[in-house]
Amino acid sequence: MTSSATCVTSIRKLNISNEIMESKFVFGLGLFFIIVSFVAGGKWASRERTAQPETNNVRTERGEADFVRAAIHSNVAEIKFAELALAKSADPALRKIATKLKADHKETLERLLQIAEHKNISLPDVGKISIDDRASRLPRAGVAFDKSWCAEMIGKHEMNFQVLELVWEKTEDEEVREIVSAALPHLINHLESLVDYQEQFGRRHEEVVAIADLP
Numbered sequence: 001m002t003s004s005a006t007c008v009t010s011i012r013k014l015n016i017s018n019e020i021m022e023s024k025f026v027f028g029l030g031l032f033f034i035i036v037s038f039v040a041g042g043k044w045a046s047r048e049r050t051a052q053p054e055t056n057n058v059r060t061e062r063g064e065a066d067f068v069r070a071a072i073h074s075n076v077a078e079i080k081f082a083e084l085a086l087a088k089s090a091d092p093a094l095r096k097i098a099t100k101l102k103a104d105h106k107e108t109l110e111r112l113l114q115i116a117e118h119k120n121i122s123l124p125d126v127g128k129i130s131i132d133d134r135a136s137r138l139p140r141a142g143v144a145f146d147k148s149w150c151a152e153m154i155g156k157h158e159m160n161f162q163v164l165e166l167v168w169e170k171t172e173d174e175e176v177r178e179i180v181s182a183a184l185p186h187l188i189n190h191l192e193s194l195v196d197y198q199e200q201f202g203r204r205h206e207e208v209v210a211i212a213d214l215p
């Protein structure tokens with residue numbers, strides 16, 4: 001297993017552009033606030049739910065349930081974005097990354113659903129999780145789509161890494177720790193592949209511009 005400290009070292013070596021940071025903020029904000037709730041011990045409960053005193057265990061269990069729900073939503077969204085790339089991109093390198101993302105996130109999703117069932121966590125209809133709003137902002141196809149899709153995925157994975165690393169440090173639930181420890185190496189691998197692709201994309205673009213400028 002890749003340790004949390006090793007993951008932190010790896011992630012800090014990645015060069016994340018301003019465009020990606022903006023994407024990361026938009027894409028991961030909802031998940032981030034759910035995890036902040038988790039770290040705070042579930043203190044963002046409604047007035048009705050906090051009307052009576054609660055034990056730390058009850059608050060922690062609620063926070064972990066919120067994390068599982070958010071992680072399920074996130075993994076379904078990433079699977080759908082991978083499928084979007086497979087449907088729209090003609091670049092073999094990008095399609096290879098999307099295929100890997102889809103397989104890994106399906107594996108993580110299956111484990112999360114098992115945890116939800118075991119812990120009797122109520123879930124929304126997974127089939128209704130949509131990426132339409134975010135996907136509609138991407139170019140329709142071609143190299144413009146490839147570039148924007150890659151930026152979206154880097155942003156989302158970078159945010160998710162920060163979230164998972166935070167949960168790893170705070171949770172005492174063994175099942176949650178297990179799923180986080182399994183997901184972190186996948187995220188590192190995905191990020192490295194996406195950043196490498198983005199760098200290669202930039203070099204290819206520079207070469208095309210240089211050729212076009214030849215007399």
